Amino acid sequence: MIETEKLTKIYSNGIKALNELDLTLNSRISCIIGRNGAGKTTLVKILSTQLRQTSGKAMILGYDVINDRHKLRKIICSIPQEVKPAGISSPLEHLVMYLTARGFSIKESFNLAEIALKEIGLGDFMETPTDELSGGMKRKIFVAMALASQAEVIFLDEPTVGLDPISRLEVWGAIRQLKGNVILTTHYMEEAQALCDQIAIIDKGKALKIGSLNELLEPLKGKVRIEGIGEISIGGLKISYVTPDEAKELISKSSINGGVKISVKPVSLEDVLILSGVNIEES
Ligand SMILES: Nc1ncnc2c1ncn2[C@@H]1O[C@H](COP(=O)(O)OP(=O)(O)O)[C@@H](O)[C@H]1O
Ligand SMILES: [Mg+2]
Structure with missing residues (x-):
């Protein structure tokens, strides 16, 4: 069209x-x-x-x-x-x-x-x-x-x-x-x-x-977004994309170490933008 x-x-x-x-x-x-x-x-x-x-x-x-x-x-x-x-x-x-x-x-x-x-x-x-x-x-x-x-x-x-x-x-x-x-x-x-x-x-x-x-x-299929740890940093928030099993492991490790608070979220269009390199913070 x-x-x-x-x-x-x-x-x-x-x-x-x-x-x-x-x-x-x-x-x-x-x-x-x-x-x-x-x-x-x-x-x-x-x-x-x-x-x-x-x-x-x-x-x-x-x-x-x-x-x-x-x-x-x-x-x-x-x-x-x-x-x-x-x-x-x-x-x-x-x-x-x-x-x-x-x-x-x-x-x-x-x-x-x-x-x-x-x-x-x-x-x-x-x-x-x-x-x-x-x-x-x-x-x-x-x-x-x-x-x-x-x-x-x-x-x-x-x-x-x-x-x-x-x-x-x-x-x-x-x-x-x-x-x-x-x-x-x-x-x-x-x-x-x-x-x-x-x-x-x-x-x-x-x-x-x-x-x-x-x-x-599609590229994020089977993954969740975890916040609190990872390579991608947006406004000081660390983000990464892992499988649910990996997320569980990261959470249990972090509680053992008394470390950072990790939260898990389903992936959305925002994650597609993040991975496309669009810095949404400037919006
Ligand atoms: N009439 C104009 N003259 C000069 N620059 C403009 C004009 N309109 C928009 N721009 C510039 O072009 C770029 C794209 O603007 P725009 O199409 O309005 O983006 P969006 O709608 O996605 O916010 C921006 O850098 C904006 O400052
Ligand atoms: Mg506009």
């Missing part, structure tokens, strides 16, 4: 945000994960035809992001990072404005807006000034926009950044209701794990790994 080839973006200040990025995404919900500054927003802007790459190629559903941009703009919807609604307008007004701008008639826009808002759980708040809504509900307005747009490809850039845990769950529920192909960026590992069929880890403008969660966890 999305394919990039040696995609490079060098900003006018000389920063290379994307560095010959090769990426293929073909799942219904794909996720681009990486720490702040990894190049996620730059990538989404190029894919959604808002920014031109310096070199390389990017295709969406077979359409080139530069040559076929007019065609693509009709079939994609992009919700930018940290977008905020206008306080005095209601969710319904937001959606109707957006949909008429996309070319739907007023009547169609009202119709699609109401259906989407109900589907996403904002049915009772359609006409409430957005000032009076919670953070999660505010963000859901934009997910409702994407749903109502009937776009084939939807980009959500950091859709839950800054939200409290409950609001985040609500927005996740809304994202799951989206139709079409969804590409979201996040620096939250739980978000990628919870929502995405395919995860691309990017760092310094390059794709380090792409796969389903299971595929990414």
Whole structure:
């Protein structure tokens, strides 16, 4: 569905945000994960035809992001990072404005807006000034926009950044209701794990790994993460990956020696990032 080839973006200040990025995404919900500054927003802007790459190629559903941009703009919807609604307008007004701008008639826009808002759980708040809504509900307005747009490809850039845990769950529920192909960026590992069929880890403008969660966890199969001992050190915390039996042995040895406290945890996407060399502390 999305394919990039040696995609490079060098900003006018000389920063290379994307560095010959090769990426293929073909799942219904794909996720681009990486720490702040990894190049996620730059990538989404190029894919959604808002920014031109310096070199390389990017295709969406077979359409080139530069040559076929007019065609693509009709079939994609992009919700930018940290977008905020206008306080005095209601969710319904937001959606109707957006949909008429996309070319739907007023009547169609009202119709699609109401259906989407109900589907996403904002049915009772359609006409409430957005000032009076919670953070999660505010963000859901934009997910409702994407749903109502009937776009084939939807980009959500950091859709839950800054939200409290409950609001985040609500927005996740809304994202799951989206139709079409969804590409979201996040620096939250739980978000990628919870929502995405395919995860691309990017760092310094390059794709380090792409796969389903299971595929990414494959090298760590049969291992647990132990904290308190090991070669990898993150913020002073020592980590290593061992089998459960090895973990038991290490724990018993350490209690005999009256030594360090060792804790055992199941492996997760965070461990894939750690082993890819992404220093998540800088996030
Ligand atoms: N408009 C811009 N001009 C110059 N540098 C930029 C611009 N936008 C982003 N950058 C730089 O490009 C790099 C990637 O940024 P970005 O794509 O926003 O990453 P992410 O979304 O993963 O946090 C960062 O070093 C950032 O400072
Ligand atoms: Mg960003």
